[in-house]
Amino acid sequence: MATNFSREEKIIFDEMIEGFEDSLVIAKEVTKFTPPGAQDMMRYGDKVWLPVPMIGSSYDGFDQTSNFDGLTETSVPVTVGFHKSSPKTLSSKNLRNEWALRQYADAAKQKLSSDINSALFDTAALGSVFIKRTTAPTGFDDVAVADTTFSRIGVTNNDRSLFLAASAYNSMASALAKPQTSGLTKTSTAYEKGYVGPISGFDTFKNDTAKTLAAATGGSTTVNGAGQYWEPKATSTGATGETENVDNRSQNLTISATTYANVKVGDAFTIAGVNSVNMITKQDTGQLQTFRVIGKPSAGVVTLWPPIISNGGSTIAGKELQNVTATPANGAAITWLNTTTAEQNPFFVRGAILLIPGSFAVDPEDGWNVMRATTSLGIGITYARQGNINDLSVKMRWDIDFGTANIQPQMTGNIMFGQA
Structure with missing residues (x-):
């Protein structure tokens, strides 16, 4: 036809x-x-x-007899x-x-x-790095926190983008535009066109769609059960012998929450005693790891990312992909971070x-x-x-x-x- x-x-x-x-x-x-x-x-x-x-x-010394292992792809x-x-x-x-x-x-x-x-x-707003700011947006200091957090955990300095809600973007432009008589090009552009531009290693953009995340209302919440860490592996083998790939971006965590029914996808939290580490050097950042709820597969269980890779199983893969300092203790307190309903401002590295x-x-x-x-x-x-x-x-x-x-x-x- x-x-x-x-x-x-x-x-x-x-x-x-x-x-x-x-x-x-x-x-x-x-x-x-x-x-x-x-x-x-x-x-x-x-x-x-x-x-x-x-x-x-990497390991110290010439004798590496006990350190050889296959690739975890x-x-x-x-x-x-x-x-x-x-x-x-x-x-x-x-x-x-x-x-x-x-x-x-x-x-x-x-x-x-x-x-x-x-x-x-x-997709980006559900990223696991959650920055909680108690004040209204002002500009450099806000973005610098994201920059510092990324750098601490070993994220590349290149191709970083931040998409700000119109209210946040304009607030930053307002702060940048003062005083209007400074004569600086960046100040004049902020005043005349409401343009912010690159800040602290991030290219910033005004997002024309405002999307909010409601405050977490799960109430008092703790980890329910010891030994809840993730052991990364490339594949798993079923009962009938078939092999399939494993997605290592998330894990299930059993919790005890005052109002579990109110826990929702998107909620951000930390776990007492579980700090983040630099993903390359494995050094303790001194800051609690932030997690996001991405699912609720069954009663009393949440799916979170990133997984808790503490190398509790003492494996090569666990060492290479370790992202936290410790496995959470039974009863460890969970602190919800999104405490007030507000607009979301996602940031990311291009390749992610x-x-x-x-x-x-x-x-x-x-x-x-x-x-x-x-x-x-x-x-x-x-x-x-x-x-x-x-x-x-x-x-x-x-x-x-x-x-x-x-x-x-x-x-x-x-x-x-x-x-x-």
């Missing part, structure tokens, strides 16, 4: 693609992962495993889990209106690009957050007209239309398919201001 479109529609399509790319603010700061071909992804169920960079270990799963569509039905009267078609394309562009930015925001373009098949021979294009970020956009002989109307839709992934939660985080 021919894929015939009017000249106006083709122009609108091209303009939509161009503008779509410009709207992907967060997407431009993350890493694009190019998945296998469409046929392979179909076989894999739109899920693939990616290797995680290794962390080495860990990996993480990434999926194409989002399909977004913007459909409309236009009457034969509406089809005469080029302005309406253009407005529809602009609206679809705005919403679909927002869907990608929103998914990436949520992935955007995964998806694919799907739309064949014009099945009875519709189709136009397709792929942005420089790899996101495929499909525009399809089909007429209805009953009333001469036309159904139209714009579609995208994509996934997001946080492959290293300790290289992503969240700042929240005004916390009690």
